[in-house]
Amino acid sequence: MEKTKKKYQANVDLSTFRLTPMKRVYYALGDFGYNFMYYWLSTYLMIYYTDTIGISAATVSVMMLVVRIFDAFNDPIIGSLADRTNSRWGRYRPWFLLGSIAMATFIVLIFAADPDWSYTMRLIWMWAVYLLLTVASTCSNMPYGALNGCITPDTEDRAKVSGLRMMFANVSSMVTVIIAVPLIRAFSADGSSTDARGYFWAVLITCVLGIPTMIVCCAKTKEVVTPPPSQVSIPLKAQMQSLVKNRPVIILILGQFILGCVIYGRAAMLAYYWQYNAGNAGFATTYGWISLVAAIVGTGWLGNFLFKFMKHKGKVCAALNFMTAAAYFLMYFVTAPAVSFWVLTFIGSMSFYAYMGIHFGAIGDAVDYGEYVSGVRCDGFLSSIVSVANKAGGAVMPAIGAAVLAAMNYVANGEQTQQVLNAINCFITLIPAIISAVNGIFYLMYPISTEKHKEIMRELISRRQ
Template identity: 35%
Template sequence: MADKIAYGLGDMANNCIWAVIVNFLILFYTDVMLVPAAAVGILMLVSRIWDAFNDPVIGFLSDNTETRIGKYKPWIIFGTVPLAILYVFTFWAHPQWSLNGRIVYMAVTYCILVFSYTVVNIPWGALNAVMTPDTDERASLSGVRLFFSFGTNAIVTVAVIPMVSFLGKGSEVNGWLYTTMILGALSIPLYLICGIKCKEVVKPPETQKKVKMKELIKAATKNPPLLIVLAGIVVTGFMMYGRAAVYAYYFRYYAGNDGLLGIYALLFTGITGISTLFVDKIQVKVGDKAKLYRIVLAIFATLLFITYFIPVTSYPVLFWVITAISGFVNGFVMVLTFSIIPDTAEYGEWKTGIRMDGFIYALASFAQKFGMAIGTAGVGLVLGAAGYTANVEQAENVLTAINFMMFILPAILCLLAAILFFFYKLDRKTFNKIVAEIEERNKSNNRNKLGGE
């Protein structure tokens, strides 16, 4: 449990940074830095092209890192301070600059921040696969770390706007700067505890030498479970991050009350965090992660669809009840997403003889960020096309677009992801058989090696 908590502290650190980016960055750019929504949308797309290169590169480099303390831990330990500094620079607004100056500053700082986050987050994510080879323990590990993740996400989301107001003393520019200074400083010891305490116990085959990038890519294409997971992550990333980018707009303009965002974050994200602790027990009873994943995705889609027709302004009690239920189901969606990813590493090793935990998590991270790019860019582009203007009462078509992006579009995407996982065939029985065959093959290779020597 101490190791699980240490890993969870890493996700607590992630969310000191990422929760603010996901929930508030677009609003910060449009309403504080005063950049047009369409320009923000374009940046979200362009930055993912950048990610297309740096995610796999960091995965490749971390997989081929050899140090006394492990492959992935050094990246976490030495990358955290630069990440915290770049986080602060990203939220340092300069609204008095020219529009072109603001856009260039926005693009440069965000792209460097994304790279710095990748340097820490890809190796951190790879730890899930190398801390334990047991599929049920991986689900438990994912549940504990997501408890910390969503708990931190809820607290940060609730606290950010009041912190900006209090620390800024009438200046949103100063408020955002000081708030991110505090959160960035908090992330550093959390990352360090994670990097120092977590243990890498699953090793690649002794016969595996350093693998070239093209060999990793080729091995990934021979891993059908991984390809299905990646497609599903793109869709759920689109759903999750696109929807999160709408939260602040929904409560500020559609509901007309910024304060409701804090209640929503505390209720939805807080209950999501609590529900993550129950997933591994239910998953063991069901016995098939993909089956349970399909069920919870369908339930979540249904709840989102219903909520579209009961706006918080008209049916507040019903809205908050369904929000609480949705949060509980969302915990299952998130845990199953992240506990399925490391299982594909064993399939790949069994199929190709190459173990590549870091590269697999890099591909998963890129898939998630690609989905995020489509989702967040779509929010900016749709708002721009609908005629959104910052800090004024919005036209009816803008409000309709916000409500649609908050509920109906995410529901459609959940159903699409559920359909994809009908093709995922790596159930518990198959997985355990694969792990046993890998162990036997490695023992045989070691015996042959000793015999040859």
């Protein structure tokens, strides 16, 4: 292993290495496939189990929260194991490939429940498959996130590849939003409603189309930033120092938690919003098209433009969070399909997705900082902690939303009270606006500028030599 490391290091000059445009595309394909499939869970899982399978909103809420708490312990374990993996494919790609195939399988199975089963059987199926799906998702997404800081050492290069990654992720998510309702209706029994059969075939088709992109990503992506040659083991104390003494990663953890709250909290409520507040579930397709264009503009232009101007990922993330907060706040006062609602949707989506691109590009820099202060490199462990924060936010906010609907006597497929409609509106406007503004304040304290990162990399390269 030691000889392999030295030979690999000798072939890669970390001070000059940059990704080719095609290499960025290969890496970004991983997030395209992941979100193409996973967005079914964040957008339709809750309403599928409450309105189609007949499980109460409170029960679904508890299930999401409990499994995500388990996931908080599972992620760092998987991350640490991946850091210690030694294979001809590197540390993270074997985990990513096998985890992706398993995740796709369980996504199909979670939407394979039958409303004619006994209530007990439906509950057991929901809990068991969701638990296995969560583990598989960690084995896929955590190593993929760790690769972000390993495929290039350059902070500007990481910003570009992360922007492209987020563009692909959000394009695929919005494609799923656009095709979801038409696919469900096409395969439903009567061809117009949304039933269990429609959900199953729509999800199956999506996963069959999505998994090849993740296989290509795994085959074409290489790790060039490897641990220092002296790192033959990762002492637990040094691993923890790379976390607790790492101010940048602490800020990213907070940011990732809020990011999860915003994106998954809104996604879970949007399906309810279209059906009950706007009165037309088909507006999800309009929303998808607008968000698709906004994602391309945000990740492909706005985020990189601001980063070139500010040369500080923390300040860019702060500015984009404040812009998102303003758009969501104003959205509270209008209702789809008003033109102003769609304009604010574009602005909020553009700034939010641009923020995601810059945020994920900062994780690799924070891992470099962790090696700088602790002497060990543990991309998987630090990425897993950040991932836990995202999943925690993605569990807490939908769970709170489901609990609030249950407390306000939400009636599946029925007429909702004004109180329920107001709550749904708040969960896609005011609440994400407030926490996005708080997130912006956190990012003002992020310490790594472009020049600071160059200084860190010079020191790390010197240590390797």
